[in-house]
Amino acid sequence: MVAVVGSNELGRRLDAQWERPRGLVGWLATVDHKEIGIRYLVTAFSFLVIGGVEALIMRLQLARPNAALLDPAEYNQLFTMHGVTMIFLYALPILSGFSNYLWPLLLGTRDMAFPRLNAFSYWVFLLSGIFIYVGFVTGHGPDAGWFNYVPYTSRAYDPGPNIDIYALGMVFFGISTTVGAVNFIVSLFKTRAPGMSVNRVPIMVWGTLTASFGNLAAVPAVSLAFLMLWLDRQFGTHFFDVEQNGRPLLWQHLFWMFGHPWVYAIVLPAMGIVSDALPVFCRRPLVGYTAVALSTVATIVLGFGVWLHHMFATGIPPLGLSFFSAASMAIVIPSAVAVFAWIATIWTGRPVRATPFLYFAGFVFLFVVGGVSGFMTAAVPLDWQLTDTYFVVAHIHYVLLGINVFPVLGGIHFWFPKMTGRLMSERLGRWSFWITFTGFNVAFLPMHLTGLLGMPRRIYTYPAGVGWDGLNMLTSIGAFVVALGVLLVVVNVIRSLKSGAIAGPNPWDAPTLEWATSSPPPPYNFLVIPTVASRHPLWENRLDETGERSSTRVGPALDHGREILRTTPLDAEPDGSVHMPEDSLLPLVTALVMLAGFAALLAHHWWLALAAAIGTAICTLVWLTPARPATLGAP
C-alpha cells in the first residue's frame, strides 16, 4: 500500500489508468479536472474579451456627443449583454476555472469528488453561454439591463424573444453553477490529503467554499425568478402582473436575494487567490491566516444579514446602487481584516516584484481606494443623489475590475507555469500590468466625476456642451488602453506556450501542494497521496512551525484502477479508498439533450421538450447506475 516516489513502474501504471484516450472522443470525454479547469479558464476569458469588445463599441459611441454609431435599441442590447457576459459568463466561471484546476492539487488528491459532474458543469456553462449569445447574434439579445426588471421585461413592453432567451438561458446556466458548487463542497469535505485538517487549507479554498455555499442558497432564487417571468410571458400566469394582484417588486426581491451572495461569490475566491499567492512573493506566510479565513466566512454571513435588514427593516425597493452599497458595507469589516493582513504581509516580507506581485499589489491598492469610495457611497443620502448616474457605473467597475479582474490576471501569471510547464515573459508581463492599471484609472476615475456632473447611466448618447464631452473622451481612451493591456496578456500567453522558459515543478518556490508535483502535473496529479503536517508543506524546513514534516514522497499509491483516498470532513483522517469513474461522453450528451430541451421550450415545441426531459432522465439513470458486483471484485 505504501509506495516511495522514484518508482517509474508505479508512474507508468498510474498513467495507464488515468490518462484519457487520445483523439477527439477522448478530448470530449475527459473528466480530468485539470483539463476541465483550463477549459473553464479559456472559455470564461473569451467571454471577458467578447464583453470587452462590447464595451469598446459602447465607448466608441459615447466618446463624443451626438454620435450615431449605435441606435438606442442596439445600445440597450449592448450594455445588457456586456453586463450579462461580465457578471455571469466571465466573473464566476473564471474563478471556477482556477478552483477546478487547483482544487484537487491544493487538497492533495487526484480528482474532484464527482469528476463526471465536473465535466457536465463545464459543458452546461459553455452551452448556456452559447444559447444566450445565439439570441444576441441574431438580433434578439436581452435588452433591459442585466437585472432585467419587470415590468420592462413583461410581454406587453418587450414582446420579442429577447427576454425569453435570457430567461431560459439563465435557468440553464444556473444548473452549471449549482452542480459546480455541490462538487466543490463535497470534494473539500471528502478528499483532502490525510493530515490536511480544515485549519490547514489554503485561503482560496475558504473563498471558493464560502462562495459555493452562497451559490447553493442563492442560485435557486434567480432561476425561479426567471422561470416565473417566462411563465408570465408565455402562459399568462400573473406573478409580476399588478392588474391581477401580482407584484413586480417580487422580481426585485428574488433577483437581489440572489445578486447579493453572487457578488461575494465573484470576489471571495479572487481575494483567496491574493491571500495565497501574494505571500509567495513576500517570502513569508500570510499574516493572520485564521483571521482572514474567518473573515471570508463572516462576509457571507454578514451579507445575508445586511440583506435581510435591507429588505425587511427599511422596505426600500432595492435599486442598483443601494445594492452595491449594502454589499460594500457588509464587506467593510471582514475585508478590512484581509487588507491589513495583505499590507502586513507585504510590509514584513521581502517583496519580489515579479509580474504576479504587481497585479496583486495593484489589487490591494484598488481595493483600498474602492473600499473607501464604496463606503462613502454606502451612506444613504449620497445614495439617493447618485443612483442611476455614471457614479454608479464607475463604482461597479472599481469593485468588479479591482477585486476580480486584477487578481485573475495575477493568478494567470502565477499558475501559468504550473499549467503549461513554461514561464511567461516577465517583460511583457510588466508592460501589460502597467498599461492595464493606467488605462483602468484613466477610464474609470474621471467617470466618478461624469456621474457627479449628472450624466445618467444607460443612455446611448448625450448632447454637446453640458460639460461631459472631455470626460467621456478620456474614459473612452482609457478603455482602449485597458484593452491593449489585456491584449498583451493574451500575446504573452500564446508566445510563452511555445517559447517560454521551462518552469520546473516550483518556479516561485511556493509552499502549497500543487507545487510539489511536476509542471504540468501528470493525469493522476500525485504519484503517492501526500500526507500534510502544516499549512506550508513545502516550506517546513524553513519555517519549522510544528516540528512535524509533510510527506509528498512516501504514501499510499492507490493503483488498483482510478482510486482516490477518502478522508474525514474536519480532521482529514483516512476513511477508505474510492473508485473513480472512467472518462465518459455522458456528461456532454446529457448537456446536449438539455440544450435541445431548452431550445424546444423557447420554440414552443412541447413534444420535443418532453422528449428531452425523458432523455435527460434516461441519461441520468445510465450515469448513476452502479457497476455490477462482478466488476467491482469481491464485495
Add this chain to the structure above:
Amino acid sequence: MSAIPAEILAGAERKPHRTSGWWGMIATIATEAALFAYLLFSYGYIAAQAPPPWPPVGAPELKLALPNTLVLLASSVTVWWAERRLSRRGDLRGCRRGFLATLAFGAVFIAVQLLEWHKKSFTPASHVYGSLYFTITGFHMAHVVAGWVMLAAVAWWLASGRAGPARPVPVAVSAVYWHFVDAVWLAVFTTFYLLPRLG
C-alpha cells in the same frame, strides 16, 4: 508515514453516510430546500399584499388532500423501514418489499394529485392564486416524479445485485431524497391548505 490499514481502505462503501454520494445528495437537498423556500416566500409575499379574500376561491378542500398527505407520510415510513431492514439485518427481500410498497404509495399520491388538479375550477392563468397554486404544487409534483423514478431504479438495482447489503449507498441516498420530498409536501400542504383556515 505509516501505512493505512487495509480494512480502512476497503470499507469505503459500507457506511453510506460517509460516502461522497450521500454528501452530494445532502447538498442537492439543501439547494432544493432553498428553491422551495423561495417559492413559499413568493406565495407569502403576494398573499400578504393581495386584497381580501385570500385565497380568492376560498381555502382549498381537504377531502382529497388530507388523505393523500397521509399516503405520502406512509410512503416515508415504508422506505425508512426498507432501509433499516437492509442496514440492520442485511434483509434484501424485506428491503425490496419496502421499496415496492413505497412505490405503490407514491403512485397513489401522484394519481390523486392529478385528480385534484383536474377538479380545480381555475387554471394557472385565471388569477395570481392559480399561478401560485399550480406552479408550487407542480414543482412539488416534479420532485415526486423524480424521486419515484429514483426509487424505481434502486428497486431494480436491488433485484439485479447492483445494490444490496454490501452496497447500501443507493438505498440510503434515494430514501433521504424521498423523505425530503415528503417534508416539502408538509410545508406546501400547510401553506396552501391549512394556513387559510386559520385566518
